[in-house]
Amino acid sequence: MRASEAAAYSDAPVRVVGTCGYEIVESARTKGDGMHGYGDDKAKVLARLRRIEGQVRAIEQMVEGDRYCIDVLTQISASTSALKSVALLLLDDHLNHCVRQAAADGGEVADEKLAEASGAIARLVRS
Template identity: 70%
Template sequence: MNGYAGQKDAYLKRLRRIEGQVRGIAKMVDDDKYCIDVLTQVSAATRALENVALGLLDDHLGHCVAQAAAEGGDVADEKIAEASAAIARLVRS
């Protein structure tokens, strides 16, 4: 079971809202809206995706990594390395 299983519906709702935002941005470009207005909406969509990513990461750390750490061994090391790599990807983006 994934760490986000308990919040799956909330994540899907947020992602659908973000999907609508992105479609709105595409329409703004198609309608030749002012650059700064488009950039503002891109920034909002980016922030929304970052918030989803942080929530998923928090769920992963609290469930998958915590469980693996309690068990110890190679699995714990693997999960911690996996979480570190995910954090690094988020920080670089």
């Protein structure tokens, strides 16, 4: 049983790592109150990812059906663009929650979170 499942069945506190990367202690009652980088946008992020998954599956069907290369390429570019948009949304949430909180706390955690964010931005820019 995963920690999150345990929390759903008991009120005993469990230690989980939140979306901000902090270990947080939560119980069934406080579940969801932890610091969540993309907490508010979770439903929107999931909806967009499911649409992208559908786009990729549609591209597979285009290739299976020997559809014209250029049309396949157009759909791939659209999916790439959509993935980048979702990444920018997540990054904005991450800066506004995790990085903001870490910067306010200061110290090594702030250094670490800022270095991590820079790394993620670089990977995205170069992807």
